[in-house]
Amino acid sequence: MESRSLAREVALLVLGQISKQNIIKYNPLSLEKMLDLGLDTLINHWREQLDECAIQIELAQEELSKTDFEETEKYNISLAREYLNKSLKKSESILNVLSDTFELSRLLTLSDQENIRLEAMNRIDLVVKYFNEINDSLDNVMEGWRLKRLPCIDQDILRLAYIDLFYLKTPIPVTCNEAVNLAHRYSDEQGRKMINGVLRRLQN
DSSP states (O other): OOHHHHHHHHHHHHHTTSOGGGGGGOOOOOHHHHHHHHHHHHHHHHHHHHHHHHHHHHHHHHHHHTTTSGGGHHHHHHHHHHHHHHHHHHHHHHHHHHHHHHHHHHHTTSTTHHHHHHHHHHHHHHHHHTHHHHHHHHHHTSSSOOGGGSOHHHHHHHHHHHHHHHTSOOOHHHHHHHHHHHHHHHSOHHHHHHHHHHHHHHHO
């Protein structure tokens, strides 16, 4: 994994643990503290994903319990299959993120870790410094939607992309590709579509 991409991901995970109400009060972080905050974000992310899996399984069980009535049996079984498929997809996503997390922790112990920490901190500092400005700019291209209505991790993916485009002058294709990669790892299909749409409008 390229160090800049890794720094961007670390920044995303750390931002997930910085209270938006107290964002101006945070202090520069050590690598160890950044890892702790990042892992907290991931644990919360896995918990949410697992809760969604549990809901889908419960819905499938409810539909299967209704199959005593012959006239609705096929419909109920079809719904149960749909719920179980959703749960399996979520489970697969969680396993992929778990695998990536082990790699993330390993890479952060390499000799380049200080450069990664500094790069991640620079991105976090910029998001914190220009937090309100970034939010206003993103709201302006949301087309009838508001940034605060998105899941927190989707908001932070967009904030980091904004930093890349307008403060770090990262090329547009690289910025979009990195944001999409993060969305594939940490968001769902609806979130990915929203992030893609906002990035397209932001470029203009």
